[in-house]
Every structure is written in C-alpha cells, then in structure tokens.
Amino acid sequence: xxxxxxxxxxxxxxxxxxxxxxxxxxxxxxxxxxxxxxxxxxxxxxxxxxxxxxxxxxxxxxxxxxxxxxxxxxxxxxxxxxxxxxxxxxxxxxxxxxxxxxxxxxxxxxxxxxxxxxxxxxxxxxxxxxxxxxxxxxxxxxxxxxxxxxxxxxxxxxxxxxxxxxxxxxxxxxxxxxxxxxxxxxxxxxxxxxxxxxxxxxxxxxxxxxxxxxxxxxxxxxxxxxxxxxxxxxxxxxxxxxxxxxxxx
Numbered sequence: 001x002x003x004x005x006x007x008x009x010x011x012x013x014x015x016x017x018x019x020x021x022x023x024x025x026x027x028x029x030x031x032x033x034x035x036x037x038x039x040x041x042x043x044x045x046x047x048x049x050x051x052x053x054x055x056x057x058x059x060x061x062x063x064x065x066x067x068x069x070x071x072x073x074x075x076x077x078x079x080x081x082x083x084x085x086x087x088x089x090x091x092x093x094x095x096x097x098x099x100x101x102x103x104x105x106x107x108x109x110x111x112x113x114x115x116x117x118x119x120x121x122x123x124x125x126x127x128x129x130x131x132x133x134x135x136x137x138x139x140x141x142x143x144x145x146x147x148x149x150x151x152x153x154x155x156x157x158x159x160x161x162x163x164x165x166x167x168x169x170x171x172x173x174x175x176x177x178x179x180x181x182x183x184x185x186x187x188x189x190x191x192x193x194x195x196x197x198x199x200x201x202x203x204x205x206x207x208x209x210x211x212x213x214x215x216x217x218x219x220x221x222x223x224x225x226x227x228x229x230x231x232x233x234x235x236x237x238x239x240x241x242x243x244x245x246x247x248x249x
Contacts, residue, residue, distance in 0.1 A: 002044050002125055004092075007035055007117050011124075015116035027113070034114045042118075043093035044125045045171040048133070049164055050193075051085050061085070068164045070190065074151030078143060082192035086133065088145070089167040090125050091186035092118060100184075118185045126187050133191075141196050145189035148179075153190075155179045161188050 009031060013022055022028065051063035061070040061079055068087070070079075079085060096118050103111035130142060149155035158179045167173040167188075174182050181188065 002046060002128055004039060004042050004044050004121060005124060005128075007038070007121050008124060009117075009120075011120035012113075012117040015119045016113070030110065031113050031117060034110050034117060037099060038096065038114050038117055038121070041093075041095035041099040042121060043095055044091065044121075045093065046088065046090035046125065046129050047165040047167045047170040047173075048089075048129065049087045051087065051164075053079070053083055053085055066164050068157070068160045070157070071154065072152035075146060075153045075190065078146045078190070079192040081194050082143065083195045084140065084193040086142075086189075086191040086193060087161055087165050088126070088129060088189045088191060089162055089165050089171065089173050089186070090122060090129060090188075091171055091173045091181075091183050092122050092125070094172070094183045096185045097183045122185050122187050126189065130191065137193065139195065139197050140193040143192035143194075145187075145191055147187065147189050158188055161190075 009028065010022060012031065014020075016023065023031070049066070051066045054062045054064040056062070056076060056079070059071060059073055059076060061076055063070070063085055066087075070076075070085075100111055100115055100118070103114055126145060130145075134140075134142065146153065148157040148161060156179045158175050158181065162168060162173060162175065172183075173186055176182055
C-alpha cells in the first residue's frame, strides 16, 4: 500500500486542458470541494517486478524468469543500454470508479473535475513508486514510464504484464476484453534500469542517424556482448569492431 499525498492541482488542471495555466478561482474552489471525497474513495496500491534482460533483437526484448516478451521497435529503443526492466502496475482502487459513476449521474461538472484529479493522483502514485525504487537502487538510472499501447507496443500486452507482477491477486487489477484496465484509474508501465557503474558509450537510436544519440553503459546490452544488440551496426563504440571498421570511424 502507498499513501496518497494532496493532489497536485496544477497537474489536474493540465488534464482538464489548461496547459500551463491554472483555472480561475471558481473552478479551483470546486476542485477543492471534490478533493476530500476523492481522497476518501482512493485506496492506492501497486505491484512491481524487476527482471534481468535476457536477450534482445531489433523488435523484441526477453526477460529472465518472466513469461512476458516485449515486442516492437519502440520498446527496444526505449530499453537500449538497460540491464534490468521494471514492470509496474498501480491503481487507485474500485472506489474511485464508484464515485465517478455516482457523480456522472448527479453532478456532471464535479464528475469532470474529479476524473481529472484522479488522473493526477494515479500519476503521483507512479512517481512515488519510482522515487522509492530509486532510493533502493541508487546506482541505476531509470527511463521514463512506457506503457502498453504506446508506439508499436501492443495494448494487448496489458494482460501478460499484469500476470507477470500478479496484479490481480496482489492489488485487484484486471483487464476488460478490450485490454483496458479495471479499475479505470490505473496504470501499467515498463521502466528500464541502466547500471551507472558501467562505462558509458554513445549509441544511435535511429537508423543511420548519428544525431539522435543516447548514453548507454558499455556491456549493458541484454545479450552480454555486442553480437545480438539491436544497435550493433550504429553504436559508435561497439566492442567487437574489426581493425578495418575501427579505422572507418
């Protein structure tokens, strides 16, 4: 279980479409009225699994001791240079769904505001989970949260991700037939961990474009060597270069 801190109103305002601006005082007062019932309805919980990267190709990443295989070029690029992968599932609980359904029948303006504030609340929970992970693993750098449905990572992967972290049993999180999360105010995410004790190298993250570079630890590719790395041909400091190749750089 995790504790939900006071909701960041600026984040809720962004969900409402205000961008970097804050709503006027009338809307803010209404949001403050909505905050207490929302906080009472929330029962946040999360489940996390940390897995070693076993191997990767150009379009998939396999995790050690995990049935889930991550597919798609976008997730491979997201995890370049990582040695471990965090699978995370978090939820505010079913009470928030019940509150939203009631408000939608009786007070639609409050329903809209509460929905936005709940969106901000679940993001706060995810931020807190990552902060706790950073405290426990200070020598690893985290990537941003990448969720099923982003890029070419299939939304249908939600089901296997939940199974990998036992989210149904641990926090009551499931999916619908359309692979949407239920309770609704929930998040699944994939976070890469780069071992910062390793020497850094520069790796290209787009085909033939050396202007799009990231720093990645040497020897951190999932295969344990340069062979099999998704960026074998574009890495500027590949360890298995022949003398002829090295002279071309």
